[in-house]
Amino acid sequence: GAVVSQHPSRVICKSGTSVKIECRSLDFQATTMFWYRQFPKQSLMLMATSNEGSKATYEQGVEKDKFLINHASLTLSTLTVTSAHPEDSSFYICSARNIAPSDYTFGSGTRLTVV
Amino acid sequence: EDQVTQSPEALRLQEGESSSLNCSYTVSGLRGLFWYRQDPGKGPEFLFTLYSAGEEKEKERLKATLTKKESFLHITAPKPEDSATYLCAGQGGSEKLVFGKGTKLTVNP
Numbered sequence: 529g530a531v532v533s534q535h536p537s538r539v540i541c542k543s544g545t546s547v548k549i550e551c552r553s554l555d556f557q558a559t560t561m562f563w564y565r566q567f568p569k570q571s572l573m574l575m576a577t578s579n580e581g582s583k584a585t586y587e588q589g590v591e592k593d594k595f596l597i598n599h600a601s602l603t604l605s606t607l608t609v610t611s612a613h614p615e616d617s618s619f620y621i622c623s624a625r626n627i628a629p630s631d632y633t634f635g636s637g638t639r640l641t642v643v
Numbered sequence: 644e645d646q647v648t649q650s651p652e653a654l655r656l657q658e659g660e661s662s663s664l665n666c667s668y669t670v671s672g673l674r675g676l677f678w679y680r681q682d683p684g685k686g687p688e689f690l691f692t693l694y695s696a697g698e699e700k701e702k703e704r705l706k707a708t709l710t711k712k713e714s715f716l717h718i719t720a721p722k723p724e725d726s727a728t729y730l731c732a733g734q735g736g737s738e739k740l741v742f743g744k745g746t747k748l749t750v751n752p
Binding site for chain 1: 740
């Protein structure tokens, strides 16, 4: 089946630094990738949608200058949390959509802790 | 605005005690209704996609059904390893999935 690899699984960083999270589709080409944020005991909140070679589309209320998304190829998307603060601590999950069949496969998530 | 509501929020079952999880949706132009399983600290794991009312899909102890207003995830004779949070999501006119808040299932041995 389709596999999406997300790294790192856990990261602790100091306040004010930047963190990059990678999301790779291993055995398929992803037309679209999605980035979600999940708070404890809450559902997934979509942050942005990215298509290869074009700018990401951010959901209302998501700061595009803080959460930089790059989708350089059909198999790789990255999320960079810039100038991270403790309130950015959360569980970040990526998802990739297959060209065919039209399924959404999720990465294993990244637990970000900003201290 | 598209919306997906799951109930109950939490469900405790004894091993072998069958039950159903509900997912009510108001998604304009529904293209697909998705069920995922999520274990603590992990990303969602795909279970089923349903595309039209009346459709049913099965996988081991799980069976998903779809009507024009809701979807059910039936769990038959659950085992402790079925304990997880089950997420329902609808896809409407765009590529975005709209998620419910999930049902946390606990199966006691």
